[in-house]
Amino acid sequence: MSSSIDPSSPVPLYHQIAQAIRDRILSGELAPGQELEPIRRASETWGVNLHTVRHAYTALAREGLVETQRSRRTRVRAIPEPMEPGAKESFEVFLRRTVETARNAHGVGPLEMAQALEAYGHDGSEPSPIVYVVECSAWQCATHCDQLRALYDVDARPWPLDSKGPPAPEATTLSTFFHYSDVRRLWPRHLKQTRFLEIRIDPELEMSIRARRREGARARVVVVETDPVTAESIAADVSSVLPENRFQVEAQTFDDAGAALDGVGDQDAVLFAPSMWGAMSEEQRANPRASEARYDFEPEGLSRLAQELGWRRTGAALAATRGTR
Numbered sequence: 001m002s003s004s005i006d007p008s009s010p011v012p013l014y015h016q017i018a019q020a021i022r023d024r025i026l027s028g029e030l031a032p033g034q035e036l037e038p039i040r041r042a043s044e045t046w047g048v049n050l051h052t053v054r055h056a057y058t059a060l061a062r063e064g065l066v067e068t069q070r071s072r073r074t075r076v077r078a079i080p081e082p083m084e085p086g087a088k089e090s091f092e093v094f095l096r097r098t099v100e101t102a103r104n105a106h107g108v109g110p111l112e113m114a115q116a117l118e119a120y121g122h123d124g125s126e127p128s129p130i131v132y133v134v135e136c137s138a139w140q141c142a143t144h145c146d147q148l149r150a151l152y153d154v155d156a157r158p159w160p161l162d163s164k165g166p167p168a169p170e171a172t173t174l175s176t177f178f179h180y181s182d183v184r185r186l187w188p189r190h191l192k193q194t195r196f197l198e199i200r201i202d203p204e205l206e207m208s209i210r211a212r213r214r215e216g217a218r219a220r221v222v223v224v225e226t227d228p229v230t231a232e233s234i235a236a237d238v239s240s241v242l243p244e245n246r247f248q249v250e251a252q253t254f255d256d257a258g259a260a261l262d263g264v265g266d267q268d269a270v271l272f273a274p275s276m277w278g279a280m281s282e283e284q285r286a287n288p289r290a291s292e293a294r295y296d297f298e299p300e301g302l303s304r305l306a307q308e309l310g311w312r313r314t315g316a317a318l319a320a321t322r323g324t325r
Contacts (some may be wrong), residue, residue: 005046011237013048014310021056025065025076036066036074048139048308051129051172055310129311132167134175134183134194139278140295144174147296152311166190172309176297181285197306198298201237206247209269209291218248223293224260225273228253234273234293257284264289311317 005016023028037045042053056065057074060066068074083206089301102108128291131154135141141158148156159167169171175183184191209221223238225231231251239249254260257272257280270289272280277292306313 005048011312013046013308014052014059017046017048017053017056018059020066021060030076032076032078034076036076038073048161050193051309055129059310090167092100114129126208128155129309130155130168132171132173132293134159134161134167134173134179135276136161136179137278140274143274143294144297148174148302151302151314152306153314154204154266154311161186169193173318174305182283197301197305199295200298201234202294202296203241205238205291207240207294208272209247218246220265220268221247221249222260222268222273223249223251223271223273224254224257224264224276225251226253226255226276230273234271238271238293238297257281257290261290263286 005013005020007013009016011059021036028038034044036057039050039053039057043050046053057066059067061068061074065077067077082296098277099110099113102110102113104115131148133141133144133148133156135144135158138158138160141160145156145158148154157167157321161179161182165188169190173190175194176199177196177198178199179197185192197288209219221238221242223231223235225234228251231253235251239247242249252260252264254263257276260270260272260285266289269291270287271291271293273293277285282289
């Protein structure tokens with residue numbers, strides 16, 4: 001089996017693998033009844049994640065080219081009869097006209113159109129891929145899950161570090177590099193099945209606290225956490241996105257949110273660490289001085305992972321992408 005794929009290509013890796021196998025089936029190199037490589041062995045052959053191979057096999061199964069039996073072996077099915085020459089020509093004319101209409105009337109290119117069609121044709125018969133998100137708390141898990149669901153058609157599920165045991169091995173597990181040591185310590189056998197991403201402080205943080213800045217003065221922003229080392233780390237991240245000439249960022253340690261709101265100045269913006277924010281009451285969160293020092297997955301790393309695993313973009317995410325052009 002050829003294992004030539006291009007990780008730098010905009011075409012998802014699972015699609016490249018499926019296309020290579022599809023070509024071998026249609027050329028007769030893989031005969032009906034012949035077994036494909038088991039997923040684990042194929043992942044080594046192609047040099048990709050298990051889930052990428054599984055997605056490729058699933059795509060081929062949807063086309064009717066292969067079938068997975070109860071033994072979990074995937075075999076080639078008989079190739080369906082080709083279309084009549086006239087019918088094929090008619091379909092190509094229809095396809096050409098459709099692509100031209102999409103480009104001229106809506107400014108949508110063939111690749112973008114293919115992504116939209118794939119999302120449109122997803123009728124729910126095949127469940128969205130499950131992704132377990134590992135973080136310190138349920139609140140932080142939920143924040144990252146919301147980001148994933150907004151961008152990709154995935155079934156993102158929270159899995160706090162205090163859960164009893166690791167997530168199911170069949171699904172993708174996603175965490176941050178900050179928790180690499182935690183995962184290795186708690187679930188050493190699950191480490192190789194966990195994908196780690198960088199995180200970043202919310203780049204729109206300035207917008208949420210700009211109103212607190214007095215004209216002609218630097219706004220004082222107090223980052224609050226129960227642990228002093230973590231507080232200093234978050235304060236450094238916050239400083240990287242707030243203009244130094246407008247904001248003065250410092251870290252302070254408090255045992256609870258109420259003490260923090262009482263202990264800082266009335267004109268100060270108070271940024272709570274995600275772990276504290278998740279434990280706060282609705283009344284405390286509604287305080288006009290209070291905000292969450294929210295973190296998101298770093299977009300480029302998340303995009304590369306989504307491409308590798310073949311995640312579909314949501315309709316809203318595709319529309320937002322077109323709107324920025």
